[in-house]
Structure formats: structure tokens, C-alpha cells
Amino acid sequence: MAQLWGGRFEGSISELAWKFNASINFDKRLLPQDIKGSLAHSEMLAKVGVITQEEKDAIHKGLKSILSDVEEGKLEITDKYEDVHSFVEANLIDRIGDAGKKLHTGRSRNDQVALDMRLYTRDEVINVAKLLKNMLITLDKIMGENVETYMPGFTHLQKAQPVTLAHHLGAYFEMFKRDSLRLHDIYERMNYCPLGSGALAGTTYPLDREFTAKLLGFYGPTFNSMDSVSDRDYLIEFLSALATMMMHLSRFSEEVIIWNSNEYRFVEIDDAYSTGSSIMPQKKNPDIAELVRGKTGRVYGALMSLLTTMKGIPLAYDKDMQEDKEVSFDAIDNARNCLILFTDMLSTMKFNNDNMEKSATKGFTNATDAADYLVVKGVPFRDAHSIIGRIVLYCIDKDQAIDDMTIDELKSFCDKFDADVYDAISLKTCVEKRLTLGAPGPEVMKKVLDENHKFLDDFWAKDL
Ligand code: ARG
Numbered sequence: 001m002a003q004l005w006g007g008r009f010e011g012s013i014s015e016l017a018w019k020f021n022a023s024i025n026f027d028k029r030l031l032p033q034d035i036k037g038s039l040a041h042s043e044m045l046a047k048v049g050v051i052t053q054e055e056k057d058a059i060h061k062g063l064k065s066i067l068s069d070v071e072e073g074k075l076e077i078t079d080k081y082e083d084v085h086s087f088v089e090a091n092l093i094d095r096i097g098d099a100g101k102k103l104h105t106g107r108s109r110n111d112q113v114a115l116d117m118r119l120y121t122r123d124e125v126i127n128v129a130k131l132l133k134n135m136l137i138t139l140d141k142i143m144g145e146n147v148e149t150y151m152p153g154f155t156h157l158q159k160a161q162p163v164t165l166a167h168h169l170g171a172y173f174e175m176f177k178r179d180s181l182r183l184h185d186i187y188e189r190m191n192y193c194p195l196g197s198g199a200l201a202g203t204t205y206p207l208d209r210e211f212t213a214k215l216l217g218f219y220g221p222t223f224n225s226m227d228s229v230s231d232r233d234y235l236i237e238f239l240s241a242l243a244t245m246m247m248h249l250s251r252f253s254e255e256v257i258i259w260n261s262n263e264y265r266f267v268e269i270d271d272a273y274s275t276g277s278s279i280m281p282q283k284k285n286p287d288i289a290e291l292v293r294g295k296t297g298r299v300y301g302a303l304m305s306l307l308t309t310m311k312g313i314p315l316a317y318d319k320d321m322q323e324d325k326e327v328s329f330d331a332i333d334n335a336r337n338c339l340i341l342f343t344d345m346l347s348t349m350k351f352n353n354d355n356m357e358k359s360a361t362k363g364f365t366n367a368t369d370a371a372d373y374l375v376v377k378g379v380p381f382r383d384a385h386s387i388i389g390r391i392v393l394y395c396i397d398k399d400q401a402i403d404d405m406t407i408d409e410l411k412s413f414c415d416k417f418d419a420d421v422y423d424a425i426s427l428k429t430c431v432e433k434r435l436t437l438g439a440p441g442p443e444v445m446k447k448v449l450d451e452n453h454k455f456l457d458d459f460w461a462k463d464l
Helices: 015-021 024-047 053-071 084-096 109-145 165-190 209-215 225-230 233-259 287-310 319-348 353-362 367-376 381-398 407-413 427-432 442-457
Strands: 150-155 158-164
Touching: 024 053, 024 084, 024 109, 024 209, 024 319, 053 084, 084 109, 109 165, 109 225, 109 233, 109 319, 109 442, 150 165, 150 353, 150 427, 158 165, 158 353, 158 427, 165 233, 165 442, 233 287, 233 319, 287 319, 353 427, 367 381, 381 407, 427 442
Parallel strands: none
Antiparallel strands: 150 158
16 A cells, blocks of 8 residues: 555554545546646746756656556556555656655645546547547438438327438437537536645645646636535536437437338448347347447436535535546446447448338328328318328228329319329428428528538537
8 A cells, every 4th residue: 555645644544445445446547637737737836936947857757757658568557556646646756756756746636636537528528529520420421412312200100201311310410519519618618727726725835827727728727726626517517418419329229220120121230230149040130229229328327426426515625526437437438439339330321212212102201291282272271181181091991102092082082183293292392392491301401411511610629
């Protein structure tokens, strides 16, 4: 056991308590952020004259060698240390002696871990935003190719009205676009530096917090030291954004699973993202989509866990907050992987356009348009609704589409039907007539695609 404290203690901690208390096994992933923060802190200490330039140089050399040794596998982060912060400091002192003991001047592990988590979260916010951009690019490509691919739109999972594949996928474009904008909001709000807050009440050293904030790429320092060491709002916001993103991915997974089923066959998932059965040779299962749907619960769980951890904590730092890490790391890793895999699965998926079109034709998705046709011919809408309802019943009995009926059959239900009805209720007409912004009509869809391209060109995280 190598701890940073001990002077005040007469006895030693029980082995079980040591293990229970330690965070090294999971916070070791914060090593790059911890070193980055310490480089900035020591740079600032030298600038304000708390340590000498030589001491700063030694500290920098030592910190960089620790990071590279760990990265190259020459140095192992073991559970001999309580946490990543103790590991770095102990190794630094081993390497450079007394100068290493000065690194922690004007700093506490409370503002140190607050900084590490913020740096880590900020990196992941950007990573996920970039992955969302890939997803949007993938969707945009498929949309561009399928502006006139007709398919049934559903409500209550019942065929409702005809849409296009571009229109259906455009709904997901909007969802993932909002997800990426949520990340932008979080980035803007969280990009302030807690370093220099000390344990809770700032420090008596003349620290230059503006300087460290700038060195670390923050907009500036935070304004309240008690809040700074006990704030995990940015992480809660990030988990909440990830939970929402996973909800979108899960709905999309559910649709892909349905579309890939033997009954629908709207799509075929590539072999690279399917699995087989150990007993049923014919099976090709959509396991990846199912797992994405399944892992959504885990990400929600992390959000609930952190909210619950934080809800009873008096100001400022309390050890409960160490519980922020494992659940968040797990949620972030899983959400990131789900996004990568789903995007890959989508970009390799085969869309069976004929089956989609057939399904739209067979499913009476033009029934509303047929009623509208009669309205144009002077039939009151309520009567037209009832006439088409009876026609649908007739067609179900004969296992045919409205379009398959002869003009005489149609006239036997209402004498307002003419030969122009076939064109009026064709899938092409039904979709083309839907011209309002946001509807599937190809003209208006092209406008939306242009807007989407602008959004992608100016994507907020492109230079980060
Ligand atoms: N491992 C701790 C955490 O993750 C680091 C901060 C420890 N601070 C303290 N006062 N014991 O929160």
C-alpha cells in the first residue's frame, strides 16, 4: 500500500477497507488526463514563482516519461496505489526526487480528479459527436439514393400511408442531428476549468487559474471552488444525452430487426453483422441490432446511478463521487461501440426496394388518397371515407389492391370514379403530392437534403 497520506495516522488501514476505498483499478484510464493536468499545473506554478523553472523542467520530463513508459508497457499501474493520482506522484518522486514532491502545491486530489473527469468527458463528447457525424453521413448517402424508393409508412405498426426510404431514414437523421446538437450544448457549458479550486476553498498560493484554463483548452476557469470540486452535472448531462441517443439507436434497431424478418424482408443485414444458430442451420439472426437495443438499458442505468449517487451529497467533495467512474466509463464505452457498429451495419445493409414497394402497394397505403380523390370529385370526406372503407374490405376478401380493381368494380361503389383514378392513387402520385416541408415528396426532400448537407459541412466539432 502506497498512500499519499499517513502522517496523521497511528494505525494502518485494514486490507479490505483499502481495497474498498481504492479506485486505481478503474481510474487508471485517466492517466493521460492526469498527466496533462499536472503538466499545466506545474507550468503555472513556475510562471507564478511557486517552483523554479528547473523544478518545472524536471517535473515535465518525469511526467512525460511516466506516460510513455506506461504506454510502452514498461511500467505497470498496479493496485499497490490508491488511485491514479497517487501512482503518478509516487512514480514522479521516485524518478526526480524532491522536485516531484512540489507538484501537488496548491492542489488537492479533489480539484485534480474534477479536472481529470472533465477532460475525459470533454474528449468523449467530441468522440461521440464525430461518430454521430459518421452516422449522419451514412444516412445522408442512403437517403440521397432513395428519394423515390417507395415504402409503407406505419402507425400502430399498421401500414398507413406511402413514404419513401429517404423520408423514413430522414426521421433518424433528425434524431441524430439533435443528439449531436445536445453534445454541442454540453461542450459549451462544461468547457470551464476547475483546477485551482483546491480541496474546496481555493488556495493561499497566487495561482493563475486563467493561465491553466487556457493551457488546457478551456474557455476560462470556473467561478466557485466548492461547486467545482463537487460538480458532475456535465457528466450527468452527457449520460443523459447518451441515453437519448441510445433510445434512438434502440428504436432504429427494432425497425431493422422487423425489416430483416422473414415476413418483411425490407432489408438484409450483411453477414458481417449477423450470427447463426447452434441448432437451426437456416438461421441468420440480427444479434448486433438486438444487442444495441439491449445495451440501451445499461446506459439508462448509468444515468440513474449517477443521479442517485449525487442526490444526497453535502457540499463539497465526498467519496461517494468516486462512484461516478465505473458506470460512466461502461456507459460511454458501450454507447460509443453501439454507434460505431450500428453505423457499419447500416452502411453494409441491403435494401430490398422491390419488397418495400410491393408492401406499400398491397397494404392500402393509398386509401387516404383514394378518399381524397372522391372529395375532389365532390363527395363529402366522411362519405368518401366510408366508401373507400367498403372498397378495402372488398379487396381484402379478394386479396388484391385498390389499384387492381376494374373501373366498373369501382363505379359499383361510387359513380364518381373515372379512369384517372389509377394515376391519382398510384404510389408515385401519392408520394409526389406530399409537398409540404418535411413530407416525402421528392422535390421537398431535395430541399431537406440540401439543408442536411449544410449542417454536415458546418458540423460543430469538425475542428476539435
Ligand atoms: N479516487 C477519488 C475519486 O475518484 C479521487 C479524489 C480523492 N479525494 C479525496 N479527498 N479522497 O473521486
